[in-house]
Amino acid sequence: MKPLIAQLQSCSWASNVGHYEPMANTLGSLEDIATCLERDPDRFFEPTYTEPYESLCVSDHQQADRLKPQVSSEIVAQIAKTAYLETWKIMPVAEICALVADDADTLATLLLAEVTLCDFTQERLAWYLQGRLPFGYQGNYPTGKWLIL
Secondary structure (H helix, E strand, O other): OOHHHHHHHHHHHOOOOOOOOOOOOEEHHHHHHHHHHHOOOOHHHHOOHHHHHHHHHHHHHHHHHHHHOOHHHHHHHHHHHHHHHHHHHHHHHHHHHHHHHHHHHHHHHHHHHOOOOHHHHHHHHHHOOOOOEEEEEOOOOOEEEEEEO
């Protein structure tokens, strides 16, 4: 099996957005998501998750920011750029692409710094590697359910 950073570098970003997923809650098909974004973008981006999800994500981002000087910024930048552009091909929404690129940047930094990822972050990374976009968590982690696009 390839190292996780190599998997992230070759990730098929957003390739399975809008497909049914039995292990998570989804926002419907790609067409359903596009319709929701078109009709009421504010509602679409309204957080559907609880505070623990936000705290766990912010914790990862803060840790990655502290580790930035220790890792190759070129690799991180390339992964984030690819994440943005590949997501744009599937879902041309700047806000979503920026969120994905930011998360890709964080995950790449943590992996390059050889941080031991907590279960939450491992699961979030796994969704990206499966071509999905984690978009929240319904309930308290780990007893709830992922919300993915």
